[in-house]
Amino acid sequence: MGKKRIILVLMSILIVIGGCTMNKKDEATKEEKKNDNAEIVSVQDYTGEGFHGEYNQTTDRIVKRNYEELELIANEYMQENFKTDVEITSYIPLENIAVVLFKTKKEPVIHSSFYVMVDHKDRSLIHQFNAHEGEVEQSIVSGLYHYAYEEEFNKFNEKIEELKDKYPVVSLTEEAHEKTYISMYREKNYYISMSSLSVPSVLDFYKETNEVISKEEVRTMFELIESSEEISKGIVIRLYMKEAGTHSDKKLLNNLIDDMSKFSFLLKGSYTINLMSNDVLKKSGHGVENEDLSIIFENKEEK
Incomplete structure (x- = not known):
């Protein structure tokens, strides 16, 4: 009888542990689905949020603090290469980088983009215009x-x-x-x-x-x-x-x-x-x- 009781106790413990493990797995699965769903939205509700990657608050703050330099980077490059001034229309703050959307001031209005590297340690922008070749x-x-x-x-x-x-x-x-x-x-x-x-x-x-x-x-x-x-x-x-x-x-x-x-x-x-x-x-x-x-x-x- 003693052995049977021990076996029953052990089985009860295993069932409890197994149940806890299953619950944890279920919770993990639910969390994964939640994360997946967070990356998907109906087109009518899509605002462009999350485009190109996850929003980074630190980058956003650094770009806002150095916004005039951002405009300078864009205009230096476009003046040197295309003899035109531009204005920033928006930017996407990501981890250590900001994708910058701009349009030309002269007609016809041309829309394009570039990106700048962001130094979180020095809280500054790397003063360089970067774009994919030919973009x-x-x-x-x-x-x-x-x-x-x-x-x-x-x-x-x-x-x-x-x-x-x-x-x-x-x-x-x-x-x-x-x-x-x-x-x-x-x-x-x-x-x-x-x-x-x-x-x-x-x-x-x-x-x-x-x-x-x-x-x-x-x-x-x-x-x-x-x-x-x-x-x-x-x-x-x-x-x-x-x-x-x-x-x-x-x-x-x-x-x-x-x-x-x-x-x-x-x-x-x-x-x-x-x-x-x-x-x-x-x-x-x-x-x-x-x-x-x-x-x-x-x-x-x-x-």
Whole structure:
């Protein structure tokens, strides 16, 4: 009987320990799910918070304290390389680094970004303009392309708005769009990807011009280039599922493609619709799930 009692006691202890272990595992699993969910949000609720990474309060305080130097870093670089002044539109304070969004003061307005290293020990900024290779240049030429063909792109955007009225899809909120606009020409509904290497004369013209650039000047330059060779560029329509929790829908994407293909668009390029889930990743602004297909315009008289 003594042995049986000992065995029963030991079994009871093991059950209690096992129960505690399971409870801890359950709590850990719940915490992991909570952390995962914290990184995901419905597109309608996405404000751009968490874009590029986790907010760092120390970096934020240092940048605010040295804001004039931040503006100086941006303007020194842009004046030296592109003869233009810029203003900071916002910044993203991360650990030991700040991603800085800016726009040019002269027309056409070009949006782009750079980053600065932040010294937490000295509570200062490292006085150096850093950017991914070609990123600022890409922002300039894609912005100039949109500027030159603004009327055509306005009609293009109107067509996308019609799709949003007809189908259960939405775009980023204005706030999220502004806070995640780091490179290339972007609207809420689409963006233009174009390498400066394909239009070096346009970039050189921008670098050498101090005055306001007219649409006619830029358009003439693009038309001259495309009369002899095709400029490599992509226009991507970016839409999200409207209903909360819905995944990207291939059938809906096909309907969007069919509808969009009937639109008469005159500009050469590769066109794609990227349809994303309603849930987005805060770090990138992309959907948790994505589907994309190319658009072939049926009535296309290319320029």
